[in-house]
Amino acid sequence: MTVSVAGDGAARGPYKNGLKRRREIVEAASLVFGQYGYHGGSLRTIAERVGTTPATLVAYFTNKEGLLVAVLEAWRDATTNGSTEHGLDHFRTYIPLRGDHTEHRGLIELFLTMSTEATQPDHPARPFIIERQQMTIQGMSENMVAAIEAGQFRPMSPTVIEWEARLLVAVLDGIELEWLLDPGIDLVGIVRHHMDSTIARWTGRPLDEIAAETDAWLASRGPND
Amino acid sequence: MTVSVAGDGAARGPYKNGLKRRREIVEAASLVFGQYGYHGGSLRTIAERVGTTPATLVAYFTNKEGLLVAVLEAWRDATTNGSTEHGLDHFRTYIPLRGDHTEHRGLIELFLTMSTEATQPDHPARPFIIERQQMTIQGMSENMVAAIEAGQFRPMSPTVIEWEARLLVAVLDGIELEWLLDPGIDLVGIVRHHMDSTIARWTGRPLDEIAAETDAWLASRGPND
């Protein structure tokens, strides 16, 4: 039923040009779905931006839902936090991540639009969004446990660990919504302030000490990293 | 241009039954717009739920956008934090507020759906959402300043005050999105934990002390308040 494509693509035979076209369509659809939502974004609008017709889109992705699935898979591949940092430093990786995101406003719009729509039980993006959310919370929780066991964080109960992870997800999602509504705010500054405050609270160490460490950490990974 | 109605309504003359009908329509429209968004929610769907026709809706509200405006005004009147608490205790009022909200899921869906859509420059709900957001942040900032001047909170720079207010808004919005995606989470417990942690951080006092004060504060306003 679903057309699985992302990941194989060795550009052989008739797919040589098709794959490039496919990426163009997915990119345009990503912007349109992010702007107008799944129902509000029409195949017509997407086709016009690529310079083709709705019929061609259907020929590629079977139907509108198939196109949405391709968009979500591309979004996941582009936004997964692939950091190799563990324990305390893992949480610092969320600071430069926001900087990257501001350069791709479309990806943030897509994420928030799909998340809000996925609130409805029968929305096609719902399983995707829910799984993604759980993965993020699980990753945060594991890194908190690792930091506690390494003596970096003060001990916390499993309930508090889950609450803290959910609160961090809430902050990151909520502040991006605020940024979309008012791009003038200092997104990276705010997130950095929050991560430093939170790490100070989790470690029980003074804020200025944590902030100095974050400075060093940011400098060590270089401006272009 | 806008049809101002909410608030006067002394039920005189031909408006006697009309006002009741009007409220029914606004309530149904609130649910539909919250579920499917502004573009995705059709006048037909709303009319069916009220047991009438799209033509009647237009007769009441001129057009679809007029109906949306009425919905947003009703939502504002129903969700404004009307607490008379100032300074530190003002921030505790956000805890029982979430409990009230979970009983009206439709209002939360409407708020998040409209906020996400209002991200688009030409969305009819945009001015409304932006003003509301600014009012909330301003109210929080003022209460933080009051608490600092009263010696309840440690001093903070204006920049940090604004950042902290924006972060609190982010948490409250983000955690409601998580609750919509998974209503099984303990929304009130998580918000209470966050408010206690935040107040402890702002005051510089130990968490258990703040938590005990919150217990007393919650008990003093009674279970039905």
Place this chain on the structure above:
DNA sequence: GTCTATAAATAGATAGAC
């Protein structure tokens, strides 16, 4: 592989009867 043409359903809005 991509197009034109079109089917079938649904959208917001209007006209006019009662």
Place this chain on the structure above:
DNA sequence: GTCTATCTATTTATAGAC
């Protein structure tokens, strides 16, 4: 004040030519 009927535009999806 509320309805039926209808207009015009737009939606997703299909059929078939090239």
